[in-house]
Amino acid sequence: MAFRFQKQIKLAPGLRLNISKSGFSLSIGPRGASITIGRRGVYRNLGIPGTGVSHRTRIRPPARPQASSAKVTSAKTAKQPEGEGQNKARLDAILNNLREHGS
Known part of the structure; x- marks a missing residue:
């Protein structure tokens, strides 16, 4: 079984720094509707807080030439x-x- 590491640090209301073993990302927005910017691209996250129901869509691919x-x-x-x-x-x-x- 593989182990995962993930930690979120609240920088300001609606602004979180996400840390995992694969790198860093930044999430902007309230619970249930946020944008995440990381090395794998930009994602839109929509969900119903407290239910575990969510949807994630890539809106921009990684910024690699x-x-x-x-x-x-x-x-x-x-x-x-x-x-x-x-x-x-x-x-x-x-x-x-x-x-x-x-x-």
Whole structure:
């Protein structure tokens, strides 16, 4: 069985700092209707307090730069030289993509 860790710290009325083993997030709003901002995106939380009934919807994905498909050159589509240097050229293309896109 896996253990979970979660702690909420009330910063002000309607403003909470959420701490878990996977990171931090911030919740804004009253019980039953809040917005949570964290590394996995922005979520809208709606619920009926005291019942355990709730619904959570992602309203914005994480703020990570997405690689543009026009800029990304894969090892398959890149023109490869013939012969012995082909593997080195593939490796160089992969490393260049990683440097450009920070992955």
